[in-house]
Every structure is written in C-alpha cells, then in structure tokens.
Amino acid sequence: MPDGAAHDFRRGPGVKAGVCSHTFATTVDILPTIAAIAHVKEPLPKGIEGGSLATVLGGAANASVKRAREELVAHFPHYDKDEQGPASALVLGNVKLIHPYDTNVPMLFDLSKDMSEQHDLAKERAKETADLDRRLNEYLSLVNAGMPLPNPKYDASKAQPFQERRGGKDPGGKGKMKPDAQ
DSSP, X not given: XXXXXXXXXXXXXXXXXXXXXXXXXXXXXXXXXXXXXXXXXXXXXXXXXXXXXXXXXXXXXXXXXXXXXXXXXEEEOSOOSSTTOSEEEEEXXXXXXXXXXXXXXXXXXXTTTOTTOOSOOTTTTHHXXXXXXXXXHHHHHHTTOOOOOOOTTOOGGGOOOHHHHTTTOOTTXXXXXXXXOO
C-alpha cells in the first residue's frame, strides 16, 4: 500500500463497497470465492460443488455463480434451530422445494413472489413438486448424503414440547410456537 493510503477493511480485494445481490449462495461457495479473490492458480480439488462469488461481489452487471450443478441443495438431516426438524431443500431458479423428513411431505415455494415461504404451492404444482423432489433425492443418493435415523432411545412420554426445549424462545422469529407433534 502506498504511504498514507488507507485500506477499507469493510470489503475485500476486488469487492466493491456497498454491493448488494440477490444471488443465492451457500457455504460451499466460500472456498471457491476465497480462492478466486486470492488469485489461487492451482485448481481446486475435484468434487468441490461451490462456485465463486467473486464476480457477484465485484459488482459486475448480471454476474452469476458458475457451479457444476444448476440447482442449489441444502441438506440438514438433524434437528437444529427451527421447529421443522430434519429437512433438505433444493433451489432451482426462483423455485424452492423443502423436504421435511418428519412428515415426508414436500413443500414448494415461488421465491420471486413469496420470499417468506408462506404459500405452499405443492398441491397446485404437484408435477413440478414431484420432479424437484425426485431430483433432490437423486442428488442426495449420488453424494451418499447421511439421512436422519430414528433415535432408538426416544421415549415419547418424556418428550418436551419444542418451546420448552428452546427455553420458551421462538427460534425462527416468526412469533408462533407449537408443540412437537406426538
């Protein structure tokens, strides 16, 4: 850096200040993004699924993330912060399919019209839902994803409602709590 030059620590090299994007991204994009910004010359290991966000962060017009697959998959085969439980999701374009494993009833949302995922379109668009669910399951099988398994020590008579397990707090911030289905 030249003498007297200040560095803006609010952004990275090649990242324009104030850039805002609606590009879908996930943690698998972090390694390819850092490698691109750091100008790593060696190819990334085979099997890396993410894509670099460098052009998006650089503010290029119509920038997109190049990935090996056109869909984006998130897989959470465990209980976490929300009441939905173990689930997987597939995003393709503006459509998001969520497959919760507790119910095995897929849900479909059009994110261009319903970012808060309030209107389930699965019944209205049954063929599309089935196609995306099949695609999700094929992907999970291809990568040999770990799937949720029943807990052999689970005792329904000792189960606490969701709200009690979470200290009475609404983890999703949606202002609604319901006890676990028994």
